[in-house]
Structure formats: structure tokens, C-alpha cells
Amino acid sequence: MRILIAHNRYQQEGGEDGVVRAEVDLLRQHGHTVELLEEDNFDIQGWSQAVGTAVQCVYSRNSAERMRNSLRSFLPDVVHIHNFFPKLSPSIHHACYRAGVPVVQTLHNYRLLCPGAFLLRNGQVCEDCVGKKLAVAAVQHRCYRNNLGASAALATMLAVHRAWGTWSRTVSRFIVLTEFAREKFAQGGLPRERMIVKPNFLLTDPGKGPGDGGYALFVGRLSAEKGVETLLSAWRSLPTAPQLKIVGDGPLFAPLRSATLDQPAIQWLGRCSAEEVRSLMARAAVLVVPSVWYEGFPLVIAEAFAAGLPVIAARLGAMTELIENGRTGLLFPPGDASALARNVGLAFSEFSPLPAMRTAARAAFEGRYTAQRNYCMLMDVYRSVSAATPAGQQLSAAT
Numbered sequence: 001m002r003i004l005i006a007h008n009r010y011q012q013e014g015g016e017d018g019v020v021r022a023e024v025d026l027l028r029q030h031g032h033t034v035e036l037l038e039e040d041n042f043d044i045q046g047w048s049q050a051v052g053t054a055v056q057c058v059y060s061r062n063s064a065e066r067m068r069n070s071l072r073s074f075l076p077d078v079v080h081i082h083n084f085f086p087k088l089s090p091s092i093h094h095a096c097y098r099a100g101v102p103v104v105q106t107l108h109n110y111r112l113l114c115p116g117a118f119l120l121r122n123g124q125v126c127e128d129c130v131g132k133k134l135a136v137a138a139v140q141h142r143c144y145r146n147n148l149g150a151s152a153a154l155a156t157m158l159a160v161h162r163a164w165g166t167w168s169r170t171v172s173r174f175i176v177l178t179e180f181a182r183e184k185f186a187q188g189g190l191p192r193e194r195m196i197v198k199p200n201f202l203l204t205d206p207g208k209g210p211g212d213g214g215y216a217l218f219v220g221r222l223s224a225e226k227g228v229e230t231l232l233s234a235w236r237s238l239p240t241a242p243q244l245k246i247v248g249d250g251p252l253f254a255p256l257r258s259a260t261l262d263q264p265a266i267q268w269l270g271r272c273s274a275e276e277v278r279s280l281m282a283r284a285a286v287l288v289v290p291s292v293w294y295e296g297f298p299l300v301i302a303e304a305f306a307a308g309l310p311v312i313a314a315r316l317g318a319m320t321e322l323i324e325n326g327r328t329g330l331l332f333p334p335g336d337a338s339a340l341a342r343n344v345g346l347a348f349s350e351f352s353p354l355p356a357m358r359t360a361a362r363a364a365f366e367g368r369y370t371a372q373r374n375y376c377m378l379m380d381v382y383r384s385v386s387a388a389t390p391a392g393q394q395l396s397a398a399t
Contacts (some may be wrong), residue, residue: 003080059160076101112212181294210282215245236263239340305328312344
């Protein structure tokens with residue numbers, strides 16, 4: 001097949017960027033011809049540029065023209081859109097629709113329901129804008145970068161494209177990462193029958209590790225939604241805390257590291273290479289994922305399971321679906337540092353359930369998150385939309 005991938009990269013590379021690269025490599029390994037239509041956010045600096053870009057996100061004529069040119073020159077069987085925000089904009093959806101080319105879109109986060117993309121406000125789950133014609137609450141609370149103008153522009157983008165029927169008319173299939181996400185998007189008005197659950201995956205299997213390091217591990221962005229403060233509170237409350245290695249960077253790195261200088265059990269490793277993370281996972285006793293937002297699909301959980309590494313995570317959103325409590329890991333109420341501390345104490349106790357969990361975690365990876373399984377699921381989606389008769393009819397002049 002000929003597959004055109006559209007993706008707007010992030011300023012600080014995250015899981016979505018890695019998933020796009022992995023899918024492109026996977027498709028090319030199986031002999032498909034793949035072309036990338038990419039943008040990046042590296043030149044968005046300062047308040048005025050952020051607002052200007054957010055306004056452009058409603059409809060970018062430049063991006064629409066780029067997409068039309070790519071469709072004419074590449075002649076894809078299908079266009080797969082990952083992140084279109086902010087520079088590509090939904091204009092690329094309309095360009096594909098007018099050309100009669102089927103569109104698959106992966107919903108990595110909750111941007112189509114929430115201008116902030118996380119369904120999170122002030123450290124708490126927030127669904128005030130889900131299903132609303134206009135995300136008034138997101139503007140009032142400046143949910144995008146704490147910026148009134150940019151939040152208003154994003155709310156306008158969502159309202160305009162709901163009114164135009166962009167998502168229902170131009171997207172043949174949505175890929176969602178969990179059943180939980182499918183339910184949330186359906187509540188928000190997306191057509192449930194067009195949503196296919198396909199999880200993230202690992203392109204390369206690292207193999208099961210020995211798990212002999214005796215330490216707990218956190219890997220992720222050091223920001224409020226990741227629950228790092230809950231993690232550190234739990235460690236402070238443990239009478240005999242095991243070693244905790246923290247991998248990652250972000251806005252909370254400096255203040256949190258300074259606040260834990262008196263905690264010898266906590267080791268801050270900063271950013272690490274993918275190879276270094278795999279090595280740490282291979283020897284870790286447990287991975288901790290204390291997020292206070294729903295998450296899309298934390299790739300770090302699939303990476304942990306590949307290494308046979310059990311996961312202690314918040315009982316929230318995607319984590320409740322990915323982790324089988326008592327079998328592949330342990331769950332605790334989100335934000336509850338005392339409950340997290342109890343789970344950590346159990347994991348490192350004389351009667352630890354971790355040995356049995358290691359076997360179950362590896363089995364979960366082999367059954368759900370391998371490259372071959374994911375390839376088969378992805379091709380099923382592509383074939384289903386390319387075999388269907390494309391709508392291809394012109395939108396009204398108003399759009």
C-alpha cells in the first residue's frame with residue numbers, strides 16, 4: 001500500500017512522536033511505501049507566536065495546499081493523521097475529503113474533547129467541556145498554556161469543526177488506544193462505530209530482564225499531570241524506602257530535586273537514552289506510574305511489560321485497563337500517596353507478589369503489544385477504509 005502519514009511534532013519529543021516513527025518503520029519493514037507530511041513546533045516561542053499559531057489552527061490554507069500537493073504527487077491509498085495541532089490544522093482533513101482519499105486518525109490524547117488535551121485542571125480530572133458545543137470553561141480557566149487568547153482560539157477551532165462536521169464527515173476510521181478512550185470520545189460525540197481500539201506497541205522486543213536491581217523506577221515527563229509529587233510524598237512516608245530512580249525532565253525537575261536533597265533513597269537521573277531506559281527496566285523491581293490524568297496509552301507500560309517488569313499505577317483511565325491489579329501490577333487511588341506507599345511496601349516485602357507478576361507482565365506483552373500483532377491490526381484498519389467507496393463529495397462553499 002501507499003500510505004501518507006501526517007504528523008505535527010512536539011517541541012519536547014514525547015510518546016506520540018515515538019509511536020509515529022515506530023509505525024512508519026514497521027510499515028516500511030513490511031514493504032509498504034510511506035511518505036511523511038510533517039510540521040514541528042520548534043519556532044513557536046513567546047506569547048504572540050503562541051496566540052498566532054493557535055488562531056491558525058482553525059484552518060491553515062498553507063497546510064491544505066501542502067496536503068493537496070502531496071495527494072497529487074504521491075497518490076496514497078490512505079492518509080493516516082496523527083497529531084494535526086497546531087500547524088497542520090483540520091484543513092488537511094478537508095483536503096483529503098475533497099480528493100476522495102480515506103482518512104485514518106489516531107487519537108493519542110483528548111484534544112478533540114478538551115482544548116488542554118488532558119481532561120485535567122488544577123491537578124484534578126475535568127470533563128467540563130466534554131460534549132459541549134463551545135468549550136467555555138476552557139477559555140475561562142485558560143486551559144491551554146494558561147493563555148486566554150490561545151485557549152479561546154483552540155475552543156473556536158473545536159466549535160467550528162464540530163459545526164462543520166469535520167470529524168464525522170472526513171475521517172473514515174478513528175484509532176483509539178483503549179476501550180476507556182473509546183467511551184470518552186463517544187460521550188463527546190464522535191461516532192462510536194468508526195472507532196477501532198489498537199494499542200501502542202514496541203518495534204523491537206528487548207526480552208525479559210533479570211529484575212535483580214532491587215529498586216523502583218519512574219520514567220516520564222516531570223510535570224504535574226504525571227503525579228510526581230504523589231510519588232515523592234509516598235517515598236517520604238516510607239519508614240524504610242527502597243531506592244527510587246527517576247528518569248526524565250520537565251518543569252518540575254529542578255524544584256523537586258532540590259526538595260529531596262535530604263532523601264538519599266531518591267536518585268535523579270535526568271534524561272536517558274532509550275538504551276539506558278531499557279537497561280534500567282531490565283533490572284528494576286517495579287515501575288511506578290502515578291499519573292493524575294487519564295493518560296492515552298503510556299508506552300512506558302508496554303516497555304515495562306516487555307522486560308517482565310510489574311507496574312504500580314494510579315487506578316485511573318487507561319491504567320485500569322492496561323494493568324490487571326494483583327496480576328501484572330498494583331493499582332492505587334490517584335493522588336493517594338499513603339496508598340501508593342502501602343503498595344510499594346508490599347512489593348518490597350518478604351511476601352512480595354512481584355515474582356509471579358513478572359511472568360504475567362511478560363505474557364501480557366507477548367499477547368498484546370508486539371510489533372507483529374500491531375501490524376496485523378493496523379493493516380486491518382487500512383484495508384477496511386481503502387476497500388470502501390470513498391465519499392469524495394465536495395463540501396459546501398461555506399466550508
